[in-house]
Amino acid sequence: MQRNTVISICKALAIILMVIGHADAPDVVSQFLYEFHMPVFFITAGYFFSLRYLHDEATFVKKRFKGLYIPFLKWAVFFLIIHNWMFDLGILNEQYGNWSGGVTHPYSWHQMQQNLWNMVTAMGGYDQFLCGAFWFFRGLLVASIAYLIIYKGLDYVAGRTSRLTPYREVIAPVGVCVLMLLLAAWKTAEGLRIIPLIQGGYREIMGTFFFGCGFLFRQWERQYKVTWWMTIVFAVIVALFSQYLTANMNWRSSFTQFISLPVPAICGFLMTYNIATYLNRHEGMVKRFLVYCGDNTLPIFVFHIISYKVVSLLKIWYYDLDMAQIGCHMVIHEHAKEDWFWVLYAIVGVGIPLGWTWCCQRIKSRQQHTSA
Template sequence: MAKGIAIILMVTAHTMTPLGAFIYAFHIPLFFLTAGYCFKTKYCNDRKTFIRHRIKGLWWPFLKWNLIFIILHNVLFSIGIYESAYTAKDMATQALKSVFMTGAEQMLGGYWFLGGLFLASILSLIILTVTRCRAKLLVGCLIVLIVACMTLNTLFPETKAINDGSSILFFTAFFLSGFLLKTFRDIDIIPTSRHLHFGILMLIATWLISTWISGDMRTPYGWQLPIRYIGAIAGCIGLLILCKHLPPASRLARFFKFCGESTMTILTWHFLCFKGITYVLIQIHDLPADKLQEFPTLRELGPHYWLLYTIAGIAIPLLLQLSYNTIKNKVKQLKSSESIAT
């Protein structure tokens, strides 16, 4: 459920919404935190299986969809979505970047975090294996990661390579935080009757911090990084508490769950869905055709139509996923009926 809310927040954040600063404060950390929370300790003794799962679930989708969109680049250019076409050399360069997860097509702009999650997962696996998942040692590692990241951001704020490296450390900190959260989940400091109030207070704290320190996961915060970390963790915990109070059988809970199961589909198609809304707005407001190239939404009108962009960026990919699931199930039924007949 939390994963579904996280992907909805990601789409919303990309629409130039006035809620952007608040959403950026914790929506990406939520992905890393839930990944750490779901980490199984058995993988410390079966590292090959964990890495294989990461390759299949993160690296392969990144490569596959980037290659598809690289091939489609000139088609999208021909209908006015891109400013320039790719040469054969450009395609080869982009394909090579895709292999190493160092660059994604513009329509797959949200894919950057797949590379970060892949590397953070591997680094977290190493740390969890070395520490044997001991909570005290992990807390020490978490502090070291935060201090190292803060130091690198402060000393080299303009050096991209170092900032990219420190970002991986920051991502890893959230992954480990998720694992620690699962470890300490049975320690009930707050009375059960006060959980909901506590969750709301956590989200308010995140909002207050986001009004003071704005930016995303890759922003070099320097000395402000620990405060940003606390704000992100507070937002994640607050949202997880709210999820816990949502009845699992409710329509809203089932919707969030389906969104979570369709994360990759939404992540892949939401920017292209935005272009459909941009095209409609261009026609309605009689704007120049080259406005279709503005990314991710129309600069002037985007903030006024952020809710419409959000609905399109979520609903259309969900319809695609639903159609795919329906066709897949029918094919399975046909195959099973054929096998019974024979």
């Protein structure tokens, strides 16, 4: 079976947009990309869901835990261990924090233990200032397993109901998406929370919906035609929503923000898929970089925030700022809306994790070659 590098490029574009969004890009850029860049990850994950897992649930769950829970726990614990050390080094401080003025503090021994328990039992408790994107690991893990369970349940009901059996292949995948939208509407309209899930479960519900959209897209992909004019239409739709009905996968989303999310998110994915398809047709350095980037999104998720600190040092020197501003989350906010440092933040946020990963892979490959 030929490898689908289009989806790898989609993931690369999405992770690059995520890094740009975290770099205090201009509002028009941030609002545009936040409409769809995180849903793209859930959609591309759902794209690879296989019906064989309906009869081999254990394998699917093991793969999800190995690919999401284990990396989350490993790196969340790592940043937990170095949290107080970051204060000693000056990387974090209690003076400068996020854009709303919130700051972080050193952990007491009790807080460290509690955070560890939260990590193990609920995939929470991670360092918000160094691991701000880690909610995605929990979101995708819950969404993918929830999709399997609900799909299997709806498929069973359709198979046992004679009137529904002829439409079984449609009822289950479409039914999951519809059910998730109804649950998200109910949750946001009434301000409800799923108590066992950190942050209340909105991201997990919408993640399940987008995961299902990815599976449906895979089924209908052959009928989908990639055209430039539709790519432009999708971009315009996303732009209009980003200006007049702004939404993203914020865990505190209101009912209006929920209503505003699915259309631009799906259009944003289709726009990204179209662009990825065109890029995939041209062999060369750009394609190789994007495929490699899409295949190695994990280190970017984990290390892009700490990598920003390199650029923060440069910005402190350039503007003669207080050295303590290196503790700003995620980047230094002073002058952010009037300069182009966000571009450098984005380059470094992607480049350092990828460069480190490439070097480690080369060293490992040479060691294996030498031992052989």
